[in-house]
Amino acid sequence: MNPLQRHYVYLLSLLCLISFGSRGQSKNEKQECFSFASDSIFRHGTLKNGFTYYLLKNDDPKQEIQMELVVKAGRTHENEDQLEYAHLIEHLSAGKTRNFPDVHKFIKEVGGYSNAVTSARFTNYYARIPAGTKKAIDRSLLLLKDWAQGNEWSPKDIEKQSAAIMGEGRTFDFYQKWIGEKMKEKVLEGTGYKFYPNSKRFKNLEEFKLNAFNQYYKTWYRPDLEAAIIVGNIELDSTQKKIEQLFSNLRTPEKRVNADYYLVKNKIRLDGKNHFYTVIDSTDRKSMVKIIHSWRNFDKPESIEDYRMMLLQSLYTMMINSRGIQLMQQFTPPFSGFAAKYGVNLLPDRQLAAFSMEISLGAEDSKSQKTQFQEGVIAWKQMNMEFTDEELAMAKKRVLSIYKNDELRDNASKATRLKEYFVYNKCFPNTEEEVSVVLSVLQKIQLSDLADFAKTKGNIAKNTNFIFFKSGKEEVPNHETIQQWIDEVDTMSINPWERKMSIKTLKNQTKVFQSEVADLPNIEENMIGVSSFHLPNGVKILLKPTKPRQTFFKNKVYISAFRSNQVPLENRKEYLTAIVAPEVLEYLGVGGYNKFQIDRFKREKEIKLRFEMDYKSQQIYAESSVHDLPDLLDLFYLYLKKPGKDQKGFELWKVKKKEQLKGKDIRGSKEFLMEKFKHVWYPQLPELEIEDLDDLKLDQILSNLDKWYSGIDNFTFIVTGDFDKEKVSALLANTLSTFPTDENHSISIKDPFKFPLQKIEKNLEYKNINQVFTSLYFPIKVSHNLKTQLELRILSYALHKKIYDRLRDGCYSPYARGAWMDYKNNIYAFQIHFDSNLGNEKRMRTAALEEFRKLRDQGVDEQWFKTTVSNELLFYEGRFESFGYFNFWPEYLQNKEENKENSIPEVLEYGTLLEYFINLEDINEAAKKYLKDDCFQQFTGYPEGYCN
Numbered sequence: 001m002n003p004l005q006r007h008y009v010y011l012l013s014l015l016c017l018i019s020f021g022s023r024g025q026s027k028n029e030k031q032e033c034f035s036f037a038s039d040s041i042f043r044h045g046t047l048k049n050g051f052t053y054y055l056l057k058n059d060d061p062k063q064e065i066q067m068e069l070v071v072k073a074g075r076t077h078e079n080e081d082q083l084e085y086a087h088l089i090e091h092l093s094a095g096k097t098r099n100f101p102d103v104h105k106f107i108k109e110v111g112g113y114s115n116a117v118t119s120a121r122f123t124n125y126y127a128r129i130p131a132g133t134k135k136a137i138d139r140s141l142l143l144l145k146d147w148a149q150g151n152e153w154s155p156k157d158i159e160k161q162s163a164a165i166m167g168e169g170r171t172f173d174f175y176q177k178w179i180g181e182k183m184k185e186k187v188l189e190g191t192g193y194k195f196y197p198n199s200k201r202f203k204n205l206e207e208f209k210l211n212a213f214n215q216y217y218k219t220w221y222r223p224d225l226e227a228a229i230i231v232g233n234i235e236l237d238s239t240q241k242k243i244e245q246l247f248s249n250l251r252t253p254e255k256r257v258n259a260d261y262y263l264v265k266n267k268i269r270l271d272g273k274n275h276f277y278t279v280i281d282s283t284d285r286k287s288m289v290k291i292i293h294s295w296r297n298f299d300k301p302e303s304i305e306d307y308r309m310m311l312l313q314s315l316y317t318m319m320i321n322s323r324g325i326q327l328m329q330q331f332t333p334p335f336s337g338f339a340a341k342y343g344v345n346l347l348p349d350r351q352l353a354a355f356s357m358e359i360s361l362g363a364e365d366s367k368s369q370k371t372q373f374q375e376g377v378i379a380w381k382q383m384n385m386e387f388t389d390e391e392l393a394m395a396k397k398r399v400l401s402i403y404k405n406d407e408l409r410d411n412a413s414k415a416t417r418l419k420e421y422f423v424y425n426k427c428f429p430n431t432e433e434e435v436s437v438v439l440s441v442l443q444k445i446q447l448s449d450l451a452d453f454a455k456t457k458g459n460i461a462k463n464t465n466f467i468f469f470k471s472g473k474e475e476v477p478n479h480e481t482i483q484q485w486i487d488e489v490d491t492m493s494i495n496p497w498e499r500k501m502s503i504k505t506l507k508n509q510t511k512v513f514q515s516e517v518a519d520l521p522n523i524e525e526n527m528i529g530v531s532s533f534h535l536p537n538g539v540k541i542l543l544k545p546t547k548p549r550q551t552f553f554k555n556k557v558y559i560s561a562f563r564s565n566q567v568p569l570e571n572r573k574e575y576l577t578a579i580v581a582p583e584v585l586e587y588l589g590v591g592g593y594n595k596f597q598i599d600r601f602k603r604e605k606e607i608k609l610r611f612e613m614d615y616k617s618q619q620i621y622a623e624s625s626v627h628d629l630p631d632l633l634d635l636f637y638l639y640l641k642k643p644g645k646d647q648k649g650f651e652l653w654k655v656k657k658k659e660q661l662k663g664k665d666i667r668g669s670k671e672f673l674m675e676k677f678k679h680v681w682y683p684q685l686p687e688l689e690i691e692d693l694d695d696l697k698l699d700q701i702l703s704n705l706d707k708w709y710s711g712i713d714n715f716t717f718i719v720t721g722d723f724d725k726e727k728v729s730a731l732l733a734n735t736l737s738t739f740p741t742d743e744n745h746s747i748s749i750k751d752p753f754k755f756p757l758q759k760i761e762k763n764l765e766y767k768n769i770n771q772v773f774t775s776l777y778f779p780i781k782v783s784h785n786l787k788t789q790l791e792l793r794i795l796s797y798a799l800h801k802k803i804y805d806r807l808r809d810g811c812y813s814p815y816a817r818g819a820w821m822d823y824k825n826n827i828y829a830f831q832i833h834f835d836s837n838l839g840n841e842k843r844m845r846t847a848a849l850e851e852f853r854k855l856r857d858q859g860v861d862e863q864w865f866k867t868t869v870s871n872e873l874l875f876y877e878g879r880f881e882s883f884g885y886f887n888f889w890p891e892y893l894q895n896k897e898e899n900k901e902n903s904i905p906e907v908l909e910y911g912t913l914l915e916y917f918i919n920l921e922d923i924n925e926a927a928k929k930y931l932k933d934d935c936f937q938q939f940t941g942y943p944e945g946y947c948n
Contacts, residue, residue: 043240050224051148051247054418055239056231058411065232066411067140068126069147070419073220076120076349077262081212084165084201087118089217091161092153094125097146106143109867110136111874120349121263122423126415131233138242144228145246149221158213160809162205167812169198170835172670174770175283175663179290179469183356184346186277186467187292191268193348219257223250227422231411268351270294270463276479278468286362287470289373291335291380294343294354294464295457300424307427308441311399312453313353315445317341318395320355320458323383323497325603329596331648334379335359353457361468361476369477370485377460377489382497384458387450396442403431403438405551461486503601506634509591509642520733528880528907530893531725535737538713542893543729548722549884557629557721557728560890561620562898563714565613569752572686577696577704580657580688582611582618584701585709587653589644590635595652598635607632611639611709615678615685615753617898618708620715626723633735640712640740643705650698661690663767663944670833673773676764677939682753711742716897720889755822757781760937765944772841773941776848779821779829780932786906790914791926792818792828797868798860798927802851803832810836810844823899830931841940849933856931859924869914877911 043055074086094116100106107114112129125147129140171177181197188195228243298309321340328338335357339345343354359376361369402408409431421428468476477485521533531543548554567578589595602608605628612619624632663672679687717736719728757779766773782788796818807814814834821829832848860868879888896903 041236043236045240047223047244047248049248049250049252050222051250052227052422053240053243053247054227054229054422055234055236055243056414056418057234057236058231058409058414059233060410062233063131064411065129065131065137065140065230065234066126066415067129067144068124068229068415068419069144070125070227070229070422071123071148071221072121072225072259072423074119074121074123076266077220077259078216079212080196081204081209082216083196083204085204085213085216086123086220087165088158088161088205088213089221090116090118090123090125091164092157093147093151095161096153096157097143097151099146100143103143106139108871109863110140111871112136112140120266122419124419128412137234137239141228141239141242141246145250148223148226148228148247149250158208162208163809164812165205166202166837167808167810167835169202170771170812170837172672172769172773172835175768180346182279182469183290183292183467186275186279187294187347187354187465188268189277190275191270193266193268193351218253220259222252222256223247224252224256225259226250227419229415229418229422231415231418266349268349270296270352272462274460274462274464274466274483276466276468276482278470278476280472281469282471285469285471286360287468287474287476288361289359289476290337290356290465290467290469291359291376291460292342292354292356292465292467293458293460294347294352297344297350297353299344299350299353300420300426302425302427304437304441307437308445311438311441312445312449313457314399315392315395316450316453316457317353318398319387319391319450320383320454322391323499324355324357326500326600327379327383327497329599331596331652335376366477366481373477373482374485374489377486378492378494380458380460381489381494384454385494386496387447387454388499389447392445392447392450396445400435400438400442403435461490500597500600502604503593503597506591506601506631506638510634510637520729523729527904530889530903531729533729533733535733537737537739537741539736539739540716540897541719541729541732541736542716542897543719543725544889544893545723545725545728546720546880546889547882549882553722553884555626555722557624557626557719557723558887558890559620559622559632559717559719560894561622561712561715561717562617562894563716564751565615565617567613567708569684569686573692573700574704575686576688576692577700578708579613579615580696581701581704581709582613583657584650584653585611585639585643585705587646587649588701589646589649591638591642591644594644594646595649601631602635605631607635609635609639615682616751618715623721626728629728629731630735633731637735637739640710643702643709645698645702647698650701654693654696657693658690661688661693663769670773672766673775673939673941676766676941677775680760680762680764680939681756684752707742711740712736713741716894718890718893718897720883720887722883751824753822754825755779755827757827757935759935760939762939763947764939764941765947766941767944769941769943770838771943772836772838774832774834774836774841774845774848775939775941776832776845776852777821777829777937777939778831778852778931778933779827779935779937780930781826782828782930784823784826784901786909786913787918787922788926790910790918791923792930794865794868794872794918794923795855795927795930796830797872798864798923799830799832799852799855799931801864802855803834803848806847806851807834807844810834810840814844814848823895828930829937838943838946845938845940852931852933856927859927860920862920865920865923869918873911873914876914880907 041057044053046052075084078084078086094114095103097103103114107127107129110129110133112127114125114127116123116125118124125144127140127143129136131137185195185197228247230239230243298306298313301307301310317340321338324338324340327333328336337356337358339356341353342356343352344350347354357376357380359373361372417426417428420426427434466479466482470476521535523531523533525531529544532541534540548556567575569575587595590598593601605624607622607624607628609622609632610620612621620636622632622636679685717732719732760777782792796816799816799818803814803816811834814832816830816832818828818830821827830852832852834844834848836844879886883889893903895901
């Protein structure tokens, strides 16, 4: 009987044997994992060649099957001449195998999704396919077998995927990535784990070694290191039989290299000492020290005692993270950049748990540096002192909720747990058993256990790395001095951490009447379930409740509101002040509370509220639970009526904004590229410069807020999510009708922005990038009718496929899309976006234009068209009645409202028109008609100084 087939009786016997007073269980005495499930829903076996399989019948979701192939080999198993070849093989296999020359095409044809990932210890391929079609299931099993072994690729395939990997390594946040890589390098130095920088890995791709590549593939892609994991609505007997037929003939090498040797060789060993490093930072950023404290990670339990240590670590991490956030929430925090899960998230192979934090050493004199450093160390010590019963209770509740989460019951989550069992020997019980064990362990954990854990795991006197980043001219304290400063802190009498009081309610500030019962205005519901009504103050409200796809979204309300931007362009200073005012507003506090108090209120209530303005409109985005919606509305009211006047908050915003303009902020997207495009399209648009920030004063911001942000008249509110329409309608009507209004938005200003339908070629420069960003636009004038819009959408899918396939030889994620650039003036544009190495942009641009013109001249084939229409119907119609991380309704309804269009026809007619009234000839005729380059626009973004 294998460990996964032991049942409840064994579990209960284990629970009876647990003694949490005794901590001295040796490795040989570890209790084994308890069972997952019975043979009626679960099968597990090993074929004669060593290949393993796990089959689990699961019905969440009923219509899907998760199929995975796991190889117990990854980056850790590479020799130095094989660096990045594990990743390269993953890329190659994920796209092309001996029986599937185009894996993505096959997956799309069956209506599924596939991907792959390479980690330190394993490589994982997976496909998510619809249940119920035997042919698709059988073919997908064959794909899993192809992923396991026996593929060959051409030099062109290898060159293309090597370039894609190097593109994957590029980033639009070069400075932050450089810091992160230096931190990882220094933390791993001397631990036994061999760290190779990306530059060395990518050089091995450029100087490709075929023999080393083949050796890696043949050595590690073998059946005794592989497993098939299949979870979903499957028939166990037939699936097991098919696996035995398919996978039994996988070849096992005569001489097998021991995979565990590489794991032992790269096991991280902590020496109990502190380590000090200095890194030269060539930017003009002030000196800082990154502190990373590490210990052995406990997130792979193999026994009940392991569960105890894992849960202790989870509780400790949650409590420390909460305290760390609060300590950073002040104008002069003792440290910044605190990450409680640095080790698990950023260090390889999940071997280490670690926290990281940053202490600024910007002062030039040693005395000030000492003060700054010691304040950070003192704060860390305070964070580890005297945890409270309330903190522990809250952390336990949060941990238990994770294990009770319904999302852990879906196919993908179950497959992940089986993968962790196969790779790490991590326990894999059924959900109910695990919740029972977690609950039992949590109940026995006391504050004294947390104190003991903090005393050992939170002790920065050992296993701590101090990494100093400094310019060439600046002086930082030497290692002996730093150790002396730490020793001095150890002798100090330190007061325990003091928790700041939370804001429980804002009612005493607003005095706004709120009720879920009222005489409502006339509410109209249309044929697609969208209700609407108007308030006397000129506000329009649209409501569209839908079902949540996951438990996380249950009882969530999402609000997006908009009105046109009425700020005149003629006054540059006023316009720029109005554009930044929404950002500043969130730094000024509200109703007598500062920014950090309000941030904590939002965090504890799980409320989000932000204000934005661009050259076209003012926007408000908000979300909360139904229960906390009154608190959200109170906060919204206060921002309009009682914005703060905090000079410290204003100065902090200016510091952050300057960092952004210098390209040193953390960029979460490529939106920074678009800002410069807008100023080319609309040269009358004022552009914010650092000098503008120097001249900007708080009283100007406050005056601007009063003028443009103090009322809600002419806003349209779109409310979506999971809620009772009658109750939420009453609450919104009663509340928003009491909100202030202003006169400025009763003025109608003609839209001054018309998209230029002309050729443009522009080279632009950006700070803090080390690559080239290219964006190509093909604007055309076109009708708004629904059939035309469907044709444009299908053509954009076809263009994306061609661009992605062709440009992967120089970019990780090239993409193409289509979008309305100027709806009122009927201007639509196909777009192509990619990044590249310096010097490769011209070749890739030529290739992109070739694919664009080829699609125009040749069109698409019938099989692609049928598959695309089928998938589009399934995807589009499935979005109407449910929501998750993607919510169809807010953007759709806003577009219709802004353009004064009826929202009903597209929803009702889309599927019918697509399925019955658009054919292959229509699409290929549309390609010739709409894929025009008469007004071709080219934007190329280079590193600052490159174009000179």
